Amino acid sequence: MKFIEIPASDFDLAMTLDSGQVFHWEKADNGFVGTIGDCAVYIEECGELLRASVASASSRLISDDGQDAHAAICRYFALDHPLAEICASFPDDPAMNAARHFCRGLRIIRQPKWECLATFICSSMKQVAHIRQISLALRRRLGERRKVGDHAVYTFPPAQRIARATENDLRECALGYRAKNLLATARLISSGECDLESWSALSDPDLREKLCSLPGVGAKIANCVLLFAYERLRAFPIDVWIERVLKQKYFPRKKKVTEPRLREFSETYFGEHGGYAQQYLFHHARMISRKSGTPRDSSTTLRSARNDKREDARIASRKPSPQASREAHLAKLSAPLG
């Protein structure tokens, strides 16, 4: 592998890739392999230096002097974000200060729009480990294989490619009910009816509204795409983790905090880089609970009660168990063709 070297201060590669904003990078050698757009990339961190190898479609290095690759990496990892200033703009309170201290070097990266949107459509009601699996399955089945050094990686399939797939193809990538949404959205993009690139010109609220019009995209996912693909650093996605953090740290005495109240608070209190603040709070909370067991609260209890009811309903209606339907699915797959 031929390497290029890029100075990068104020950057923690591993934390950035493990902070739940991107799901396809895998550990390899002393660093990570993945893709940036259509290129296969190996990257590792040596102190204040990044060492990277980038292979384009034909498996050769992009250019001999590595200028394109250099620029692509700086852009993708947002090395131009003034991180010190951004962190200084966060509010000064105990929760925020702890997160800011814990997440030093964490950057919000610039992801390709379709890849980011599609991945987050797949993320609903899923844990990180599973989102990673879905992303990999989609890439293996519908993406293109690339090599960087000895490592094989797969590009994320373009909307046109997914639009040509069947719902069943996608279900076989473990998407479940998300398959229908991903397919419908892929078709809207692929047909040109919706143009993610041209939406860059829209204001935050207009862009959010456009994204929410896509099947499988609600406020949470739209905000993730605003933040991770459109550089709208104010966008503040509220998922169950952040909801817990906000309620516990900022509304400790309140019994019920309504969703509009929480949204209003998140949009005003955290300032112009609210999305960054959110990512820091999110990552910090996840890492803390990974150490010492998952904290339970009323919202999770509520959710489990709901799930119980669903299960009761399933039994009452004598639907096949998950186990049985999985076996039926497998049997169908192994049946002779034609």
Added chain:
DNA sequence: ATACAGGCTCGCC
């Protein structure tokens, strides 16, 4: 084993 995940959508009231 079984509860629970980084939700969205639709039907109901």
Added chain:
DNA sequence: GGCGAGCCTGTA
């Protein structure tokens, strides 16, 4: 126009 139920599947 708020509330709850249904949707799929893998992991802890």
